[in-house]
Amino acid sequence: MSAVIQSAPPRRERSFAIGWADAGPFIALAALLVIGFLINPDFLSATNLSNVITRSAFIAIIAVGATFVISSGGLDLSVGSMAAFITGVTIMFMNGMVPHLGTWSVPAGMAIALFAGIACGLLNGLIVTVGKIEPFIATLGTMGIFRALITYLSDGGTIPIDRSLREVYRPVYFGTVTGIPIPILISLAVAAIGSFILYKTKYGRKCAAVGANADVARYSGISIIKTRTIAYLIQGACVAIAAICYVPRLGAATPTTGVLWELQVITAVVIGGTALRGGKGHIWGTVAGAVILELIANLMVLSDFVSEYLVAAVQGVIIIIAMLIQRFSK
Amino acid sequence: MTRNKWIAAAALGALLVAGQASAADKKVVAVSIPAADHGWTAGVVYHAQAAAKEINAAFPDVEVIVKTSPSATAQVSALEDLSAGRKLDALVILPQTSEELTMPVKAVKDSGAFITVVDRGLNDPAIQDLYVAGDNIAVGKNTAKFLVDKLGGKGNLVVLRGIPTVIDDERIKGFQDGIAGTDLKILDIQYANWNSDDAFKLMQDYLAKYPHIDAVWANDDDMLLGVLEAVKESGRTDIKFALGGNGMKDIVKKVIDGDAMTPVETPYPPSMIKTAIYMTVANLVGHAPVRGNVKLDAPLITKDNAAEFYFPDSPF
Numbered sequence: 001m002s003a004v005i006q007s008a009p010p011r012r013e014r015s016f017a018i019g020w021a022d023a024g025p026f027i028a029l030a031a032l033l034v035i036g037f038l039i040n041p042d043f044l045s046a047t048n049l050s051n052v053i054t055r056s057a058f059i060a061i062i063a064v065g066a067t068f069v070i071s072s073g074g075l076d077l078s079v080g081s082m083a084a085f086i087t088g089v090t091i092m093f094m095n096g097m098v099p100h101l102g103t104w105s106v107p108a109g110m111a112i113a114l115f116a117g118i119a120c121g122l123l124n125g126l127i128v129t130v131g132k133i134e135p136f137i138a139t140l141g142t143m144g145i146f147r148a149l150i151t152y153l154s155d156g157g158t159i160p161i162d163r164s165l166r167e168v169y170r171p172v173y174f175g176t177v178t179g180i181p182i183p184i185l186i187s188l189a190v191a192a193i194g195s196f197i198l199y200k201t202k203y204g205r206k207c208a209a210v211g212a213n214a215d216v217a218r219y220s221g222i223s224i225i226k227t228r229t230i231a232y233l234i235q236g237a238c239v240a241i242a243a244i245c246y247v248p249r250l251g252a253a254t255p256t257t258g259v260l261w262e263l264q265v266i267t268a269v270v271i272g273g274t275a276l277r278g279g280k281g282h283i284w285g286t287v288a289g290a291v292i293l294e295l296i297a298n299l300m301v302l303s304d305f306v307s308e309y310l311v312a313a314v315q316g317v318i319i320i321i322a323m324l325i326q327r328f329s330k
Numbered sequence: 331m332t333r334n335k336w337i338a339a340a341a342l343g344a345l346l347v348a349g350q351a352s353a354a355d356k357k358v359v360a361v362s363i364p365a366a367d368h369g370w371t372a373g374v375v376y377h378a379q380a381a382a383k384e385i386n387a388a389f390p391d392v393e394v395i396v397k398t399s400p401s402a403t404a405q406v407s408a409l410e411d412l413s414a415g416r417k418l419d420a421l422v423i424l425p426q427t428s429e430e431l432t433m434p435v436k437a438v439k440d441s442g443a444f445i446t447v448v449d450r451g452l453n454d455p456a457i458q459d460l461y462v463a464g465d466n467i468a469v470g471k472n473t474a475k476f477l478v479d480k481l482g483g484k485g486n487l488v489v490l491r492g493i494p495t496v497i498d499d500e501r502i503k504g505f506q507d508g509i510a511g512t513d514l515k516i517l518d519i520q521y522a523n524w525n526s527d528d529a530f531k532l533m534q535d536y537l538a539k540y541p542h543i544d545a546v547w548a549n550d551d552d553m554l555l556g557v558l559e560a561v562k563e564s565g566r567t568d569i570k571f572a573l574g575g576n577g578m579k580d581i582v583k584k585v586i587d588g589d590a591m592t593p594v595e596t597p598y599p600p601s602m603i604k605t606a607i608y609m610t611v612a613n614l615v616g617h618a619p620v621r622g623n624v625k626l627d628a629p630l631i632t633k634d635n636a637a638e639f640y641f642p643d644s645p646f
Contacts, residue, residue, distance in 0.1 A: 035351025042538055051535075156368065158369065224346065254526065256368050256525050256526075298531075
């Protein structure tokens with residue numbers, strides 16, 4: 001719930017200019033909450049909502065970065081593998097540093113995670129912009145590379161975090177501040193910074209301009225290479241932040257970490273109202289989209305109507321209905 | 331000059347022939363397995379390589395070659411590559427898929443090799459000389475029996491299943507058969523894709539939905555890790571048992587340490603590849619006939635026998 005309450009003010013402020021377009025994902029979210037409550041009153045219990053919104057934090061954080069990439073006319077399929085790779089590198093670094101730094105290896109590892117994320121983002125950005133390779137193909141390539149690297153680092157098994165760090169690091173996922181789980185606060189902070197950059201800075205406007213029409217943007221003197229590369233850098237940093245929140249949850253990286261996250265991320269961005277072909281990005285809509293996805297999965301388990309074999313089909317239908325609600329609320 | 335060249339060429343030729351002859355004396359056992367892409371296959375790779383190393387050291391006239399393949403297509407190519415260069419005396423294969431590998435394995439068989447199939451059967455069982463597999467039904471059944479016994483035949487269960495496949499279906503069927511006729515009730519059963527993250531989420535949802543759960547069964551240890559984290563986080567005390575299956579080292583370690591929530595484990599051990607390689611080599615060098623079907627049981631791993639199933643150096 002808190003994500004919705006927190007995100008309401010910026011929406012209202014913008015709705016004067018944009019009208020109903022920005023409200024679409026929130027209408028869908030509200031509808032889902034009502035339907036969920038009617039199906040099973042436990043759905044709105046504080047524990048359940050806090051669990052679900054906390055779980056959606058990874059996708060939400062990564063999707064904020066994806067909003068930049070997609071609105072600048074790019075696409076990044078590598079985010080799930082990248083998250084796994086960064087998780088693995090971070091855990092290995094932290095474990096290696098324990099004898100020297102003790103519990104300080106946790107913040108040191110977080111710094112390494114950010115560094116690795118930005119480096120991965122830069123790699124993607126340069127392949128797409130300087131290498132002039134279609135984003136779909138370029139990031140499909142790096143997706144395979146990152147996935148193979150995490151499999152290699154873990155010998156196909158798991159990379160568990162050192163036991164002495166486990167308890168120190170645990171609160172980053174499981175802890176709360178004034179009753180709100182920390183991952184929710186982190187994702188709100190990431191979204192707030194993201195929306196500031198996208199809506200209030202020169203770079204944000206360049207991003208939308210490049211995504212809307214690259215040629216026109218170039219004629220107006222905007223460097224497309226720079227704009228798109230920075231978008232991938234932001235994406236890399238967001239993946240790193242998500243990885244930092246992810247590590248303490250299960251305390252391990254495996255070759256199946258983050259599988260198919262890229263599709264959830266892209267779905268969240270699109271449900272949030274950002275067009276896949278680029279142009280204007282909707283950061284808070286993206287966050288709502290990530291929460292909607294997680295709520296749908298949660299609702300599938302809490303309701304008893306759906307056979308376990310049909311869950312994926314019903315999820316697909318709900319996503320399409322959510323998009324339709326948006327379309328007609330415009 | 332020319333004569334010297336001829337002599338050199340002749341000498342070189344003789345060396346090559348001699349080299350080939352000594353290689354031909356060695357009995358070649360090719361092992362074709364999936365590449366390590368998750369815990370269980372990583373275990374298979376580990377045990378296959380361990381077996382190759384041990385056997386190559388123990389039997390100078392046997393050469394075990396291990397080849398991993400990331401997909402069925404790659405495995406078909408790998409079989410062609412393995413059999414193109416030399417004559418294979420035996421092939422030990424864990425097929426990626428039954429359909430695509432059946433004909434290529436038959437081609438190797440036709441060249442005169444002894445065929446050992448592991449875990450996943452081929453479409454035509456007549457091709458194999460030896461078949462080694464675990465018992466997925468027993469994985470479910472033995473776990474169920476333990477729960478029936480410990481819970482006194484009464485209680486609420488939730489189950490996490492993997493990916494819709496024969497393996498998953500068999501484990502679930504074994505479990506359902508095992509609790510049939512008792513008052514153990516499966517409150518819910520859902521797919522969590524043999525993935526710890528999905529299992530963590532699903533378990534959180536189960537906990538939100540059901541106020542009283544006596545035991546959880548995740549039909550794979552990767553999922554069990556997610557389940558345990560969700561239970562721990564919830565602070566719920568009604569859950570008496572959380573059990574898995576497969577024989578992951580972290581879980582076997584829990585059994586050894588006498589964990590209250592996970593006191594037992596059922597193996598579907600990746601080490602079956604090692605069993606298969608040893609049996610195949612026994613047939614080649616020991617003149618010990620091994621043709622037939624070998625079904626490795628899935629006995630309950632308890633504190634007493636856990637050491638047999640514990641491989642601390644394996645990635646799984």
